[in-house]
Amino acid sequence: MSILRHQKATNKEPWFAVRRDLSAKRASILSVISFALPLAIWAGVSYLPFLWHPDVRLQLSADRGDVTTVYIAGDRVSKGYFPTFTDAVRKQNAAIEAQLKSADPLAGVSERSVRRSNKNILRHLAPVLVSNGRIKDDQKKEDALIYEVWRDIAEGTWLPESPALSDENLAIVQRNWAAMSAVSKTYDSDNFISVPLISLIPQGRSANPDYLPSPDQVATAGIKILTEPAEGDRPSMLQRTGHSIRIVFGGFLLAAAVGIPIGVLCGTYSVFSKLVEPFTDFFRYMPAPTFSTLLVAIFLANDAPKIALVFVGTFFQLVLVVSNTTRRLDLPLLEAAQTLGANQWQLVTKVVIPGILPNLYNDLRILLGWAWTWLVIAELIGVKSGLTEFIETQGRFRNFDMVYPVIILIGLIGFFTDQILALLRGVIFPYSEEAAAASANPLIKALLFIPRWFKDAVEQRLPPEPATTNSTSH
Amino acid sequence: MTPPLIDTIDYREQSPAVKDRFDRMKERPVVLSVENLGKTFPTPTGEVAALKGVDFEVYRREFMCVIGPSGCGKSTLIRILAGLETESSGQVLLDGNPVAGPGPDRGMVFQSYTLFPWLTVKENVMFGPKMEGKSGSAVEGEARQWIDMVGLSRFENSYPHQLSGGMKQRVAIARALANRPRILLMDEPFGALDAQTRAQMQSYLLQIWRNLDITILFITHDLDEAVFLADRILVLKANPGEVDEIIEVSVPRPRRLDQAITPEFVATKHRINQLIHPESETEEDTLPFGRMTVEGDDVE
Ligand SMILES: Nc1ncnc2c1ncn2[C@@H]1O[C@H](COP(=O)(O)OP(=O)(O)OP(=O)(O)O)[C@@H](O)[C@H]1O
Ligand SMILES: [Mg+2]
Numbered sequence: 001m002s003i004l005r006h007q008k009a010t011n012k013e014p015w016f017a018v019r020r021d022l023s024a025k026r027a028s029i030l031s032v033i034s035f036a037l038p039l040a041i042w043a044g045v046s047y048l049p050f051l052w053h054p055d056v057r058l059q060l061s062a063d064r065g066d067v068t069t070v071y072i073a074g075d076r077v078s079k080g081y082f083p084t085f086t087d088a089v090r091k092q093n094a095a096i097e098a099q100l101k102s103a104d105p106l107a108g109v110s111e112r113s114v115r116r117s118n119k120n121i122l123r124h125l126a127p128v129l130v131s132n133g134r135i136k137d138d139q140k141k142e143d144a145l146i147y148e149v150w151r152d153i154a155e156g157t158w159l160p161e162s163p164a165l166s167d168e169n170l171a172i173v174q175r176n177w178a179a180m181s182a183v184s185k186t187y188d189s190d191n192f193i194s195v196p197l198i199s200l201i202p203q204g205r206s207a208n209p210d211y212l213p214s215p216d217q218v219a220t221a222g223i224k225i226l227t228e229p230a231e232g233d234r235p236s237m238l239q240r241t242g243h244s245i246r247i248v249f250g251g252f253l254l255a256a257a258v259g260i261p262i263g264v265l266c267g268t269y270s271v272f273s274k275l276v277e278p279f280t281d282f283f284r285y286m287p288a289p290t291f292s293t294l295l296v297a298i299f300l301a302n303d304a305p306k307i308a309l310v311f312v313g314t315f316f317q318l319v320l321v322v323s324n325t326t327r328r329l330d331l332p333l334l335e336a337a338q339t340l341g342a343n344q345w346q347l348v349t350k351v352v353i354p355g356i357l358p359n360l361y362n363d364l365r366i367l368l369g370w371a372w373t374w375l376v377i378a379e380l381i382g383v384k385s386g387l388t389e390f391i392e393t394q395g396r397f398r399n400f401d402m403v404y405p406v407i408i409l410i411g412l413i414g415f416f417t418d419q420i421l422a423l424l425r426g427v428i429f430p431y432s433e434e435a436a437a438a439s440a441n442p443l444i445k446a447l448l449f450i451p452r453w454f455k456d457a458v459e460q461r462l463p464p465e466p467a468t469t470n471s472t473s474h
Numbered sequence: 475m476t477p478p479l480i481d482t483i484d485y486r487e488q489s490p491a492v493k494d495r496f497d498r499m500k501e502r503p504v505v506l507s508v509e510n511l512g513k514t515f516p517t518p519t520g521e522v523a524a525l526k527g528v529d530f531e532v533y534r535r536e537f538m539c540v541i542g543p544s545g546c547g548k549s550t551l552i553r554i555l556a557g558l559e560t561e562s563s564g565q566v567l568l569d570g571n572p573v574a575g576p577g578p579d580r581g582m583v584f585q586s587y588t589l590f591p592w593l594t595v596k597e598n599v600m601f602g603p604k605m606e607g608k609s610g611s612a613v614e615g616e617a618r619q620w621i622d623m624v625g626l627s628r629f630e631n632s633y634p635h636q637l638s639g640g641m642k643q644r645v646a647i648a649r650a651l652a653n654r655p656r657i658l659l660m661d662e663p664f665g666a667l668d669a670q671t672r673a674q675m676q677s678y679l680l681q682i683w684r685n686l687d688i689t690i691l692f693i694t695h696d697l698d699e700a701v702f703l704a705d706r707i708l709v710l711k712a713n714p715g716e717v718d719e720i721i722e723v724s725v726p727r728p729r730r731l732d733q734a735i736t737p738e739f740v741a742t743k744h745r746i747n748q749l750i751h752p753e754s755e756t757e758e759d760t761l762p763f764g765r766m767t768v769e770g771d772d773v774e
Contacts, residue, residue: 335558336588336646340602340653341578350605354592431592431633 039215046214049206056082057207059163060128062089062199063120073127076207086201093172093198100195111194118197121176122146125200132160147187150177169200213401222405225390237390241409244386247303247378251310252371256364259318266319267326268352277323280316288313288374292381306378306385313374314367321363322356329355358429365421372414485741488724496722499533499705503569505689506532506555506657511564512714513550523714524550528564530708530717532657532691537683539704540693543750547715548693552661555691556582568656578602581650585662587642589634595621595645596630602653620648623682640671644678651682657689664699673731676702680729697743702729707742709749718749 013023022030045051055076063070066088071077077085126140129149139145152158153170154177165173176197183193208214213221230236235243265272291312295305329352337351379388387406394402426432488496511528514521524547532538540548553559555566557576566573568580589598599617603609621630624644634642643663650658664672676699683690694700700707704723711718724738733739 330586330588332584332586332588333590335556335576336582336584337590337601337605338558338576339556339578339580339582339659340649341605342601343605346605350601351590355590357592429592431594431635 043215045212046208053206053208054079055207055209056204058202058204059131060124060165060169060200060203062124062202063117064088065092071202073124076210077204079206082202082204089199089201093201096196096198109196114194114196115192118193119143121197121199122150125150125173128160128163128165128203132162134158134160143189144187147180150180151185154178154181163203163205166201166203169203172198172200210398211400213404217401218404218408221399221401222408225402225405237387237406237409240385240387240390241413243303244375244379244388244410245413247306247310247386248368248371248375250303250307251374251378252314252368254307255311255314255318255367255371259315260322260360263319263322264326264348264352264356266323267329267356268348273323277320280319284316284320289377292377296382301382303385305382309378309381310371310374313377314371317370318363318367321367322360325359325363326352326356328359358425358432361421361425361428365418368421369414369418372410375410482741482744483737485721485724485738485745487738487741488722489726492724492726495727496705499536502534502536504531505534505536505569506691507567507570508555509564509567511551511554511561511566513547513554513559513562525554526714526716528710528715528717530720532689534689535687537680537690537692537703537705538708539700539706540691540708540710541695541697541700541746541750542710542715542718543712544695546710546712548695548710549661551710551715552582552659552691552693555657556580556659558582578606578653579656581653581655581658583643583646583650583658583660583663585665587634587639587646587666589637589642589645589649591634594631594633595626595637598634598645599649599652601649606653617648617652620652621645623651623685624648624678638671639667640675643667643675647679647682651686651688655688657691660690660692662693662695665694672699677731679703684728697746698734700746701725701739701742702731702734707746709746711749721745 013020015022015026021027055078057076058071058073061071061073061075062085064085071085122143123141123146126135126146129135129146130137130140134149135142135145149158150173153160153165154174159165179195179197180193184191226237228236230239262272262276266276267273288309292305292309295308295312299305299308333355334347334351337347342350375386376388379386380392384392387410391403391406394400394406508528508530511525512523513525514523516522528551540551542548550559554561555573557573557580573580589595590601593601596614596617599620600613603613603616618627618630621627624647626641626644626648629637629641634645637645646663647658664675667675679690680703682688692700692703694703701723702725707721707723709718709721710716721742723742725733725736725742726738
C-alpha cells in the first residue's frame with residue numbers, strides 16, 4: 001500500500017491520456033497483465049465450480065433400461081439431464097422392488113439376462129474403486145475382486161473416500177450385498193444371484209465440457225506429449241515441430257525469394273506493375289486451400305504439396321505488399337539520386353532496395369504470420385503430418401487436453417519468432433528511429449551477449465561456465 | 475499602384491563598384507541558357523500551362539534567384555532544368571549543349587529532406603562519386619573536405635535522423651557539390667527552417683559560393699532571402715509562368731545582414747513586391763470580415 005502511494009507521488013502522468021505513451025514501467029506491467037488476465041479467466045472458469053460448469057462428469061454410472069444411450073463413468077452429461085437420469089434409475093429400482101414384492105416376482109424374465117444385468121450393476125462400482133486406488137485400472141472386469149469390495153463396503157470394513165458413495169448408494173450396496181451374500185459369500189460365476197439387484201444411483205460432480213480442459217490438465221498433458229520420445233513411425237513432438245517449421249519456412253522463403261524481386265520491380269516500374277498486378281490481384285482471391293487437391297496431384301506425396309500450398313497462400317499477397325511498400329518509398333529520394341548521377345540499375349540496387357528494407361522487413365514479419373495459418377491446411381493435405389496431424393488425431397478422440405498444448409506451442413513459436421524479429425530490427429537497421437530504443441533493450445543486450453559469450457568460451461578453450469567466462473570477458 | 479510609404483531610391487541605380495561587378499559578370503561565359511521554355515500539364519479538366527516563353531541566361535559564377543507568387547511555376551522550371559521533368563517547348567542549354575534527363579552536372583537541393591536515411595553523413599556525400607564508379611580513400615578524403623566545408627565534421631558518421639533540419643540541408647548541399655556540378659539548383663532549400671536557422675544558412679551558402687567556382691540558381695518566395703543572396707533576381711508572374719523582369723540587385727557585396735535596411739535593399743525589395751502583388755490585397759478595408767469583438771475588448 002505504501003509502495004502504491006509512493007508511486008503516485010512520483011509519477012504524475014495520468015493513466016488515461018489520449019495518444020500518450022505510458023512510462024516503460026507501466027507499459028510492462030500492463031503487458032504482464034495482458035497475459036495474466038486470460039490465464040486468470042481460464043483458471044477461474046476451470047477451478048471455481050460456480051462459474052459456468054454446465055455439465056456433470058459421471059463418477060458412477062448406471063444403465064437405463066428405457067433408453068439405448070449408454071453413459072459410463074467419465075462421461076459428461078448436462079446439468080439439465082442429470083436429475084432426469086438419476087430419477088429414471090430410481091424409478092427403475094422402485095419397479096424392481098415392487099416386482100419382487102409381487103406374487104410371482106420372476107415371471108417372464110430369463111435367469112440369464114437377470115444375471116447379466118446383475119453383473120453389470122456389480123461392475124458399475126469399479127470406476128469408483130479405481131479412483132480410490134482400491135483396484136487397478138485393468139482390474140475393472142475382475143468380478144471376484146469387485147465382489148469382495150462390495151462385501152467390505154457393505155460390512156463397513158472399507159469405504160471409498162474420493163469419491164465417496166452417497167448415503168443412498170451405501171444403502172443400495174448394503175441391500176444388494178444382503179441379497180448376494182444370501183446366495184454366496186464369495187464370487188462364483190456358476191452360483192451368481194439370479195434375483196434382480198437394484199442399480200446404484202449415478203453420481204458425479206460439476207464439470208466443464210470436455211473441450212475446455214483446466215490449465216493443470218493441459219499442463220500435465222503438455223509435459224507428457226513434449227517429453228514422449230519417438231516410437232515406431234510416430235514422431236516425437238520435437239520432430240513434429242521441426243517438420244512444421246520446415247514447411248512454413250520452406251514455403252515462405254520460396255515465396256519471398258521469388259516474390260520480392262517481382263514486387264520491387266512492380267513498385268519501381270509501371271510496366272511490371274501493370275503487367276503483373278492485375279492478375280495477381282485476381283489470383284489472391286482464389287483461396288489457397290482450394291488448390292490442395294491439384295497440388296497433391298502435381299507434387300505427389302510428402303512435403304512438396306504442403307510447401308507449395310504455403311507458397312501459393314503467401315506468394316500473391318507478398319508480391320502486392322512488396323510492390324506497395326516499394327511505391328511508398330519517398331519519390332524525392334529517387335529524384336535526388338538521379339540528380340546525383342545514379343543510373344537505372346543503381347537506382348534499384350542503391351536506393352530502392354536499401355530504402356524499402358526496413359518496411360520490407362516488417363512486411364515479411366506479417367506475411368510469416370500468415371504462412372503459419374496456411375501451415376494448418378497444408379499439413380492436412382496428402383499424407384497428414386506435423387503438429388496439425390497430432391491435433392487432428394487427438395481432437396477426433398476428444399483428447400482436448402492434448403490439443404491445447406499443441407495449439408499453444410504453435411502460437412508461442414510464431415509469437416517469439418515475431419518478437420525476436422521485431423527486436424532485431426533496430427540492430428539490423430541502425431539508422432531507423434527504433435535503433436536507439438532497441439540497443440537499450442535488455443533482451444537485445446542478452447541476445448547480443450550470447451554469441452559473444454560463446455565466442456569467448458570457444459576462443460579461450462574454457463568450459464563454458466558462466467563464472468569462468470565472466471572473469472575472462474572482463 | 476500604391477505609392478511607397480517611405481521615399482526610396484531607384485532600384486536600378488548602381489554604385490560604380492556594383493556596376494563594374496555586373497559588367498565583369500556579363501563578360502563571363504553563359505553556363506545555363508533557357509530558350510523560349512514552355513510547359514503544359516495535362517489534367518482531367520484540360521491542359522494547364524505552367525510556363526510560357528521563359529527566356530534567360532545564367533553566367534558562370536552568378537548567383538541567380540527566382541521568385542514569384544505561389545503556383546507560378548518555379549518548381550516546374552527548376553525540375554525541367556534538373557531534367558526531372560521534360561519541357562513542352564523550347565530548350566535548355568548547359569554550356570551550349572541541350573540537356574536531356576537528370577545528370578550529375580546539375581546538382582539539386584530540394585526543399586524536402588532527401589538525405590538517404592540508411593547512409594551516414596559521409597556515405598551520403600560520397601554517393602555521387604560512387605555512382606560514377608569512383609571509390610577508395612581519395613573519394614573519402616574529398617567527402618571529408620566537403621563535410622568540413624559545411625561545418626559538420628563532428629557528424630560525419632551520424633545518420634540523418636540524428637541531425638537537425640538545417641544540418642540536413644547542409645549535408646544535402648555538400649552532397650550536391652561533391653559531384654562538382656556546373657550549376658547548383660536549389661528549390662526553396664531553407665523553406666522548412668525557422669527564421670534564425672535560415673539566416674544562418676544563407677550566410678553559410680554565400681560563404682561557400684564565394685570560395686568555389688560554382689553557379690547557383692536558387693528558388694525562393696522570400697523577398698529578403700532573394701535580395702540578400704542574389705546577383706540577379708528573376709521575377710516570374712503566374713498563369714502562365716512568364717518572366718516579368720530580371721532585376722540586377724544593386725546591394726554591394728560582400729553581403730551582411732545589416733544591409734537589409736540600406737536604401738538599395740529596401741528599393742529592390744519594394745520593386746519585387748510591386749511585381750508580385752500588383753494591387754495590395756491585404757488592406758484592412760478589403761478584408762471580408764466584420765468586427766468580431768465582445769463588449770469590454772480594447773480595440774481601435
Ligand atoms: N504534375 C503536375 N500536373 C498538373 N499540374 C501541375 C503539375 N505540377 C505542377 N502543376 C501546376 O503547375 C503550376 C506551377 O506549379 P509549381 O509547383 O511549379 O509552382 P511553384 O511556383 O513551385 O509554387 P510554390 O511556390 O507553391 O512552390 C501550378 O498551377 C500547378 O498546379
Ligand atoms: Mg514549388
